[in-house]
Amino acid sequence: MSVIASQEFYRSPIFWAAAAVVAAVVIGVGTMWATLRAANPKRSxxxxxxxxxLLQPHEHLDGTMExxxxxxxxxxxxxxxxxxxxxxxxxxxxxxxxxxxxxxxxxxxxxxxxxxxxxxxxxxxxxxxxxxxxxxxxxxxxxxxxxxxxxxxxxxxxxxxxxxxxxxxxxxxxxxTLGFTSRLLTEVVYPIAGAGAALLIIILGAPFT
The missing domain is CATH 2.60.40 (Immunoglobulin-like)
Known part of the structure; x- marks a missing residue:
């Protein structure tokens, strides 16, 4: 029975949709990583x-402070x-x-x-x-x-x-500006991971058929 259930799970279009989202996230991170790496030279x-x-002008000061x-x-x-x-x-x-x-x-x-x-x-x-x-x-x-x-x-x-x-x-x-690692996290990893997680929640929230 467990084998049948497993076979039915992998045949589900919902599963493959979720797998496609994960693959897209991985590819997106890899592509953007390569782009940012090329834009950041080895030494810069x-x-x-x-x-x-230290002495800011003020209307109530008479100029005696030094x-x-x-x-x-x-x-x-x-x-x-x-x-x-x-x-x-x-x-x-x-x-x-x-x-x-x-x-x-x-x-x-x-x-x-x-x-x-x-x-x-x-x-x-x-x-x-x-x-x-x-x-x-x-x-x-x-x-x-x-x-x-x-x-x-x-x-x-x-x-x-x-x-x-x-x-x-x-x-x-x-x-x-931000360094390479910080830019990778803030501009690539976090946004793509957030979008991917949202899509997975939507897809996995639907019943498997």
Whole structure:
């Protein structure tokens, strides 16, 4: 009797409809994965700058408030965070810097101090950086795949940000987007899985005939 029931189950058009949905989901995920993989090069650097003004103008302040650094008053102090992300699938190494020239993050005004630096994940390597006039010079060093490195500096004045680099065969562009794995999950896996689950519920909710 169980053999007959099994045979009848596999002959059901509802079963094959459900199997088709599962196959479509698998094929869809595979196709979109290949598309996203092709759109994300093996090595890719993205960067962004975020600034915070420490003295905000206010109508109720009479202009007597000031900040000082080492006894010197600051006219328009700002904290600037430079973010550098390797959105590619492979590390960017120190050997990728042409003639060992560092990345130069220029602010258009003097950099007073490098306040902090770090990477996410926390166990990732953070290339060294030094202050040089209006610039923060970063590296050469390794930027691990799917790793974001941040440098926080203190400046005094309105910045005019510019980033120059000597990286060889590594695309560099302004603006940080989701990494390959995050894009795959949010743009492909979750939507297709949700749609597939909904279709399966509808199909399997019908009686087998």
């Amino acid at each position: 650097i993205q960067y962004a700058m975020e600034e915070t003004r 900040l000082r650094r080492n006894g010197v008053p600051l006219t328009d102090p700002r904290i600037v965070r430079v973010r550098i992300r390797n959105n590619g699938r492979r590390d960017v190494s120190a050997n990728d810097f042409d003639s060992a020239h560092p990345i130069q993050a220029s602010f258009g005004v003097p950099v007073l101090e490098l306040l902090s630096s770090g990477s996410q994940p926390p166990t990732s390597h953070t290339p060294a950086a030094v202050v040089s006039g209006n610039e923060l010079r970063i590296g050469p060093g390794r930027f691990g795949k799917a790793t974001e490195t941040s440098y926080v500096v203190l400046i005094d004045g309105q910045p005019a940000f510019e980033l120059r680099h000597s990286l060889l065969n590594v695309p560099v562009r302004e603006g940080i």
